[in-house]
Amino acid sequence: MQRLSRLWSSLVDHRKEKVVESKIWEDVREDSLLDLNLIQQTAEETYQLHQLVRRYFRVKLEKIEEVEELRSQFCRVTVVEAKKVPETPVKKEIEELALSIPHLAEIAIEMQQWLEDEDVIWLFVSLGRFYAGQGLYELGEPWYKECLDITRSRLGVEHPDVATSLNNLAGLYKSQGRYTEAEALFKEALEMRKQEKSS
Numbered sequence: 001m002q003r004l005s006r007l008w009s010s011l012v013d014h015r016k017e018k019v020v021e022s023k024i025w026e027d028v029r030e031d032s033l034l035d036l037n038l039i040q041q042t043a044e045e046t047y048q049l050h051q052l053v054r055r056y057f058r059v060k061l062e063k064i065e066e067v068e069e070l071r072s073q074f075c076r077v078t079v080v081e082a083k084k085v086p087e088t089p090v091k092k093e094i095e096e097l098a099l100s101i102p103h104l105a106e107i108a109i110e111m112q113q114w115l116e117d118e119d120v121i122w123l124f125v126s127l128g129r130f131y132a133g134q135g136l137y138e139l140g141e142p143w144y145k146e147c148l149d150i151t152r153s154r155l156g157v158e159h160p161d162v163a164t165s166l167n168n169l170a171g172l173y174k175s176q177g178r179y180t181e182a183e184a185l186f187k188e189a190l191e192m193r194k195q196e197k198s199s
Helices: 002-011 014-022 025-033 051-062 067-082 091-097 101-110 117-132 137-155 160-175 179-198
Strands: 039-043 046-049
Touching: 051 067, 067 101, 067 117, 101 117, 117 137, 117 160, 137 160, 160 179
Parallel strands: none
Antiparallel strands: 039 046
């Protein structure tokens, strides 16, 4: 709570702090942020920050001493959520997850360096599952491919997560009827697992 308080005080100009404190959030949202197009309502109870506001917050965040730890904690919490994405989500799960997906994608793209090695696979897998589980294979494929590239480059070509990534991409290809491509990846993953067990 103390960190949040310090973050807020560093983000809000001290002269305006009393004004902000005197209004409730809804008043600030309605009277200021929406009117000035600094936030935009994207769905019921959901808002998106303007690009300039996001940039402002990023600059302020950089000035906080614990910025690296905050980023790492944020990534750890996000990975916990990513692990909840089922392999084949049903309609209710898709609706519940829909608001999280853009955040998972942004972290997968922009914040990889703050992910632990054992967690790096999860954001990509969850995004691939979310789309492929709905039959949106063309949207899931880039996430599975990126997962394979990231695990190879970051963890090394013999890491077990590389075999898992190969297997996931092969499963996607199989679901699309791309059997030749799927078979080659399944074989590569199987060979890696055999080598892993023999060593």
